[in-house]
Amino acid sequence: MEKMKFKAESQRLLDMMINSIYTNREIFMRELVSNASDAIDKRYYKEAEDGCTGKSRDDYEIRIAVDKDARTLTISDNGIGMSKEELENNLGIIANSGSLKFKADNAESMKDVDIIGQFGVGFYSAFMVAKKIQVISKAYGSDQTYMWESEGAEGFTIDKAERTDVGTDIIIYLRDDTEDDKYSEFLDEFRIKSIIKQYSDYIRYPIVMNVTKQRQKPASEEEMNSEDYKPEYETYTEDEKLNSMVPLWKMKKSEITDEQYSDFYKKTYMAWSDPLKVIHTNVEGVISYDALLFVPSDVPFNYYNKDFKPGLQLYSSGVLIMDKCEDLLPSYFGFISGLVDSPDLSLNISREMLQQDRQLRAIAQRLEKKLLQTFGEMRDKESEKYEKFFENFGIQLKYGVYDNFGADKDKLKDLLLYYSSTTESMTTLKDYVSRMADDQKYIYYAAGESRSKIKMMPQMDLFADKGYEVLYCTDNIDEFAFMAMREYDGKEFKNISDKDLGFEKTEEEVKAQADKNEAAKSTLGAIKEALGDKVSSVILSTRLKNHPVCFATSDGVSIEMEKILKAQAA
Ligand code: ADP
Numbered sequence: 001m002e003k004m005k006f007k008a009e010s011q012r013l014l015d016m017m018i019n020s021i022y023t024n025r026e027i028f029m030r031e032l033v034s035n036a037s038d039a040i041d042k043r044y045y046k047e048a049e050d051g052c053t054g055k056s057r058d059d060y061e062i063r064i065a066v067d068k069d070a071r072t073l074t075i076s077d078n079g080i081g082m083s084k085e086e087l088e089n090n091l092g093i094i095a096n097s098g099s100l101k102f103k104a105d106n107a108e109s110m111k112d113v114d115i116i117g118q119f120g121v122g123f124y125s126a127f128m129v130a131k132k133i134q135v136i137s138k139a140y141g142s143d144q145t146y147m148w149e150s151e152g153a154e155g156f157t158i159d160k161a162e163r164t165d166v167g168t169d170i171i172i173y174l175r176d177d178t179e180d181d182k183y184s185e186f187l188d189e190f191r192i193k194s195i196i197k198q199y200s201d202y203i204r205y206p207i208v209m210n211v212t213k214q215r216q217k218p219a220s221e222e223e224m225n226s227e228d229y230k231p232e233y234e235t236y237t238e239d240e241k242l243n244s245m246v247p248l249w250k251m252k253k254s255e256i257t258d259e260q261y262s263d264f265y266k267k268t269y270m271a272w273s274d275p276l277k278v279i280h281t282n283v284e285g286v287i288s289y290d291a292l293l294f295v296p297s298d299v300p301f302n303y304y305n306k307d308f309k310p311g312l313q314l315y316s317s318g319v320l321i322m323d324k325c326e327d328l329l330p331s332y333f334g335f336i337s338g339l340v341d342s343p344d345l346s347l348n349i350s351r352e353m354l355q356q357d358r359q360l361r362a363i364a365q366r367l368e369k370k371l372l373q374t375f376g377e378m379r380d381k382e383s384e385k386y387e388k389f390f391e392n393f394g395i396q397l398k399y400g401v402y403d404n405f406g407a408d409k410d411k412l413k414d415l416l417l418y419y420s421s422t423t424e425s426m427t428t429l430k431d432y433v434s435r436m437a438d439d440q441k442y443i444y445y446a447a448g449e450s451r452s453k454i455k456m457m458p459q460m461d462l463f464a465d466k467g468y469e470v471l472y473c474t475d476n477i478d479e480f481a482f483m484a485m486r487e488y489d490g491k492e493f494k495n496i497s498d499k500d501l502g503f504e505k506t507e508e509e510v511k512a513q514a515d516k517n518e519a520a521k522s523t524l525g526a527i528k529e530a531l532g533d534k535v536s537s538v539i540l541s542t543r544l545k546n547h548p549v550c551f552a553t554s555d556g557v558s559i560e561m562e563k564i565l566k567a568q569a570a
């Protein structure tokens with residue numbers, strides 16, 4: 001039997017690829033710049049191998065130039081370049097990645113090289129905006145320049161061309177603007193700058209553009225002092241480096257100032273005030289990543305809006321992959337902003353998503369652990385700061401306790417703080433337990449609208465008398481969280497409105513109480529009759545001191561919880 005090869009309708013394939021892989025057109029810049037960076041990485045590596053030392057990363061550059069009249073955008077690099085064969089293979093075979101091959105060929109000896117390409121499709125994304133592309137390239141170690149040219153699906157040509165130095169120019173002839181589609185934005189300096197900032201800020205080589213600027217024309221002192229002096233302006237051009245190159249999170253922690261962290265935080269995440277806490281970790285291991293996380297000092301202004309999107313930025317080797325990756329943090333840490341950068345992610349072909357989430361989950365687990373640990377330390381060593389944090393986000397942690405069944409639930413419990421009947425400032429559950437009376441079996445709490453209302457509850461007197469501390473619960477979630485926790489340190493939670501408060505009673509006491517109820521039977525019966533269905537039973541209480549009556553519940557759902565559930569159902 002003859003084995004046949006698949007053929008592809010390359011025209012359609014290219015079309016599909018270009019138009020269905022990417023969500024944003026501007027991604028093509030990210031792809032071409034990544035290719036340029038890869039090309040420089042390869043040259044840097046080859047030169048080192050050939051014994052040419054003494055060159056630094058700053059000797060290389062990626063250059064962007066626009067020609068508004070010709071409607072071209074050119075991205076040049078002084079990287080490794082491509083020979084005629086390489087032009088043919090790398091830009092002529094869809095899904096053939098010269099970079100992947102390079103990585104494989106040099107795998108053993110490659111250190112400090114962070115090649116990005118792997119799928120062999122990124123280049124074609126330029127056809128989203130180009131009607132024609134020319135690639136002029138001179139390969140490292142060659143004297144001959146070639147030009148590859150294509151108008152898309154029809155195919156391409158390769159001819160001899162001229163280029164002084166080793167490297168590559170990618171010349172994009174932008175499509176014409178139509179009513180719905182504007183391509184001229186890619187000729188706009190400001191737009192280009194912002195695209196580079198967004199996707200390619202941490203490319204390790206300088207990305208340079210000759211930009212137009214304005215300045216005041218110099219004038220003599222005499223001129224400036226004259227009454228009708230008007231400053232004159234002139235335009236000039238200047239090379240400007242568009243990218244920051246070294247990401248803050250790759251710098252040595254000891255060399256980063258608080259101000260640098262703060263500036264980065266405010267600029268990147270649109271925050272007004274300094275972060276309450278910065279968490280910067282560099283992890284090397286089975287899965288390597290750098291993370292830079294910020295705990296805000298205030299609740300983000302739109303936090304409770306439905307348009308608030310939680311999530312961290314996800315970078316792969318310094319290239320932005322996703323702006324809001326929700327899977328990196330548990331939802332109760334949704335208020336944290338920041339980023340993760342990892343070279344170990346398996347990206348999907350558009351490089352906008354991941355192929356599988358195993359690595360993400362591994363990173364997410366470690367981040368959660370790290371955050372819990374950090375907040376634990378803050379609680380112990382910077383209590384004032386921690387209380388401020390808790391005032392803002394404590395409710396989220398309670399939600400975390402309520403719906404998180406992760407392994408670290410115990411750590412999360414210990415991060416909770418409550419006001420109580422016996423302490424001035426907030427207390428942890430651990431401290432509560434350490435203060436429990438010898439005969440006290442439960443952790444008692446009272447739920448209500450506000451602390452002042454709780455203090456006035458009839459039941460409170462009895463607890464003061466017995467010397468039992470009562471936690472004040474004023475958040476809707478509080479009781480639900482206690483129910484989810486069931487117990488802390490072996491002590492169950494008990495609402496002080498519960499019918500059974502779990503106090504130790506002697507047999508005589510129980511009997512005396514039963515006798516009293518029996519004796520008052522007719523009175524109690526009359527009250528029950530008057531109240532009808534509003535109460536399930538009326539009994540004599542031993543828990544009152546200064547108040548005539550109080551409500552008690554017995555079926556696990558307290559009065560406050562009932563209110564909340566009713567409000568939610570409404
Ligand atoms: P990928 O980057 O995933 O390999 P691309 O479609 O972006 O796929 O590029 C295909 C190949 O073309 C690259 O692997 C590389 O070998 C080659 N290439 C693209 N741009 C350049 C460039 N500026 N300089 C040298 N080689 C390049």
Ligand code: MG
Pocket residue numbers: 031034035116117118120121122123
């Ligand atoms: Mg590429």
